[in-house]
Amino acid sequence: MDLGRSLFEIFLMFLAAKVVGEVFHRLRQPAVVGEIIVGIAIGPHVLGWITDPNDLLAELGVIFLLFSVGLQTQVSDLVRVGKTAAWVAVLGVVLPFGLGLALMKGLGSELHVALFMGTAMVATSVGITARVLADLRKTELTSSRVILGAAVIDDVLGLIVLAIVTGMAQRSISGLSIVLIVGQALAFTAFVAWVGTHVARRFSVHLDKLRLRNPGLVVSVAVCLGLSAAAAYVGLAAIIGAFLAGMVFAETREEYQLHEKVEPIYDLFVPLFFVITGTHVNLPVLLAPPVLWLGIWVTLLAIVGKLVGCGLAAWGLGRRDALIVGIGMAPRGEVGIVVALVGLQQKIITPDLYAVVVLMSVVTTLFAPPLLRWLLGGRER
């Protein structure tokens, strides 16, 4: 596709995101829902105005989103909620996985198909919830921190389950390779969170000695891009790296006005991520009856699994916060779709089951933001 056409599509997606964002603000609904819906509408499967959504641009958008959320989260905040977050992550993996497995076995699927559907129901996409929390300026609540901490752990657990289940389906799993993947992921997260924070605390006071304009922004974004690429390299989601990078610079964010400087980048690129996510949804396929009925059941269990699993684990925070955590962990977003794509490519699941997972991912993604907004109160902006 030539550059002129690409520019036109970026312009169109940006304009659509902002017009819909304005309308949703006025309706007191979360802009993110409008952005996904408008993406579905103008994407290749419905109106066809967007023919070639740019995934790299989307990736940069979600990286800046999680970087920005990380900037509002200090390591010490996460440590304080660490135990609760760990339980939220574990129960939020076990329950949806068990429900998915049971449903598919009950419907007569083969074991490896049922195991895979369970896995697809495990994923959490922290992007959606992070966006709602950021727009409402609620990232500093305890329940928000539990969600963000649990999302990091959840990503590592989800990776483990995916590695085991795809390995079992291909009968090619070795204990060693699982241990390696998991070890890398855990070592990466721990190393960045602890060592990174100390290094940043030690050296960030010297950033002013650089002759570059905006040294704080430049160095922290370089670290963000580097850690995102490194996270992808060890098999984690790139956005985990971006979140950790933000967290590493959270203590120095005031000094270099990092939050103010990231805001314009956020406003330009983050909405593009959600519009592009929408363009990937093939609405006609999702609405075909066999997919639709199974999809409704899978979606219900996916919601119940996270709501009950994560909610129970967070019960100590009080009923309202437990509910916020349960709903905040429910969106599967692009992570669910990516897991399903792995299953489709490795021929573990059929295209129909792929569409079921996509439906589940879309619905869990769209239902959570309005509820969160209502539970958290307050106005966006």
Place this chain on the structure above:
Amino acid sequence: MDLGRSLFEIFLMFLAAKVVGEVFHRLRQPAVVGEIIVGIAIGPHVLGWITDPNDLLAELGVIFLLFSVGLQTQVSDLVRVGKTAAWVAVLGVVLPFGLGLALMKGLGSELHVALFMGTAMVATSVGITARVLADLRKTELTSSRVILGAAVIDDVLGLIVLAIVTGMAQRSISGLSIVLIVGQALAFTAFVAWVGTHVARRFSVHLDKLRLRNPGLVVSVAVCLGLSAAAAYVGLAAIIGAFLAGMVFAETREEYQLHEKVEPIYDLFVPLFFVITGTHVNLPVLLAPPVLWLGIWVTLLAIVGKLVGCGLAAWGLGRRDALIVGIGMAPRGEVGIVVALVGLQQKIITPDLYAVVVLMSVVTTLFAPPLLRWLLGGRER
């Protein structure tokens, strides 16, 4: 290429740009030269660390650059220098074209080849000069405004010459098609500059009524993307649209702190454009003797053509400013390379002549910034 690898290459280019930028700042040299050189070094033709430079990202970078420069240029500023700028553009097209044509005919080339080489020497890449002026905070000087105005006119003239010469080479030119292309380009520029400014003046006071965060930034960037795509559609460079969009909002930039909000985006994306431009240079081919010797002659005439042509036209500004205008109009940058690529694809010129034009484009691009910096005095930042 998978996203993880793309992210890694973006990280690498960003890091390289900023490290080299810091070093060049300390050496009191323009960062843009360092960025291009490091791009050549890490690109696919030398070290090979970057295998797939992302052209869309580069395009967004140069769009934000010209948008930012446009924000510092009011229409009335350009009108004041309009007559001088027009002469600079015209003589800056006629002289390099004549010199290129004469050289190639003198060396025994066919007429259509000689005409095409003349055309390739006409192009001006305002990006390089704009970057130096922006880094030195000198965009508001009269000579800077002459350069920016002349660059817009030059782009239209270059387009006309290219349309005629390629048409003649293919013996397929119709007077009507030339008139159409030229008419569109002129109408677009005039319409945007005049109508756009009035519309912006009339409606920008109402932007605060939007519920979106950063309404001024969001609306002006939407206009910038739209005009860039529209400029590409009518056959102009996309960056002309971005520059005009910036100019349209120049009067309201204080009110919405547009310049402050564009700065972080500038610092992240503009250097990527220059690094990516560097990665496209095939250094080994450029340094082969036959290419090198002809390349040196073509480069010398390309510099003399702009220096004398544009300098004479700007003589009324004083000797020093005339020299600044002459040197500021000399860089051919990516525009020269794009013109050469058209000739190569349409088989008007050979791969060797293509390499000659690339060499000329690279050298004219690298020689101008240090001279401009020296003539304009002052420190970067």
